[in-house]
Amino acid sequence: MEVKKFISRSCPVCGENPPSQAEISSEQKAESLGFDVLTQHWNGFFKEKIIFSYARCGNCGLLYCPTFFHADQLTQLYSQMPPNMVEVPQQALRDTQYGYFKFLKKCSPLTGGFIEIGPDIGLFTEHCVREGHFDEYWLFEPNREVKPVLENVVQGHKSHVIHEMTDFSSVPDGAATSAVIIHVMDHLLDPVATLSELRKKLTDDATLMIVTHDESSLLRRIVGWRWPAFCLQHPQIYNFKSTRALLESAGFDILEQHKTVNFFKLSFLLKHAFWAFGFKVKSVPDFGGFTLGLKLGNILTIATPNKQQK
Structure with a gap:
């Protein structure tokens, strides 16, 4: 499959050239895949995680993706995106x-x-x-x-x-x-x-x-x-x-x-926790819809x- 070109970016805050090494990458890097493949991973929390690699600006400290979708690709992707946080009550x-x-x-x-x-x-x-x-x-x-x-x-x-x-x-x-x-x-x-x-x-x-x-x-x-x-x-x-x-x-x-x-259902938090540690569970108990308010980031x-x- 032909890999579709993405944009290359300097730091979007200060303009510094990107460092040579990434700080955060998924096991399969988005920049190595084609646009058509990535559209399948655009929506939804609970899927195989694929991201563009993040590097840290040596000048202002911003963590950003030196390679990313270009504007036309983003317009196409956002046009089919559901309302924000639809999985949260x-x-x-x-x-x-x-x-x-x-x-x-x-x-x-x-x-x-x-x-x-x-x-x-x-x-x-x-x-x-x-x-x-x-x-x-x-x-x-x-x-x-x-x-x-x-x-x-x-x-x-x-x-x-x-x-x-x-x-x-x-x-x-x-x-x-x-x-x-x-x-x-x-x-x-x-x-x-x-x-x-x-x-x-x-x-x-x-x-x-x-x-x-x-x-x-x-x-x-x-x-x-x-x-x-x-x-x-x-x-x-x-x-x-x-x-x-x-x-x-x-x-x-x-x-x-x-x-x-931020307020979340306990079941939503637990499912995120399982996925974050590599356990791809399909469902967790609802706990009666119990909601927690936490400082999570x-x-x-x-x-x-x-x-x-x-």
Whole structure:
């Protein structure tokens, strides 16, 4: 089978050339396979794990894939991807999103314009609608299937559902006082350019909140390359240091960073644990749907535009 060409990347945060050695690789490397083969491994947690190899930037410390899908391939792959975390009960997702929202609530007046990139079905946005006083919403979600759900979440409010992730031209400059990006930065090929464009749409004292996976977490160190966040959807994974480097490169000042609590069904966690250690079980007991809140490896960062670069 002919191996389809992928892109070669320098560090997407600082531009440093990639190191000669990978730090994280699966037993079968994605870069050695063809695109058609990899499409079969794109969706779903519980499959044979194949990932592009990750290398660590010697300058900023970012862990990223020097070889990865090109933009056209990603468009094709994401077009057939189901809503995010469909295997996790919606109440657990709501509890997790509300935990994130409480951080925004502490740092933002929840007024003015609101931007969310990658809202999926709007579980975070619905907290903003319920407890906030935003006068306009811009929701950037490429999955067209969830548009009716998102429109229902912001019903009765001035709002825009835009099927884009990086083109913010529909938002007037300086229009938004808050912007939220939850588990999207891990997916972007050019995260600095995306954040730099977003910064133009924010007020001088706006609040930016992002949530990313934490590749320096204890869980990641325990399970190695089988950590669930190492996957075909993530061209880079951050830690506290590389998140800071990303935001500073894009013209933001970090105000605070936190490890966050995520809620999962116990059965879901156990099945992930078995797969992470190489035991490919098909099912585990449901334990009555019991849900746990744990700090398992996410970073929440609050930032604001750097006024000297604005």
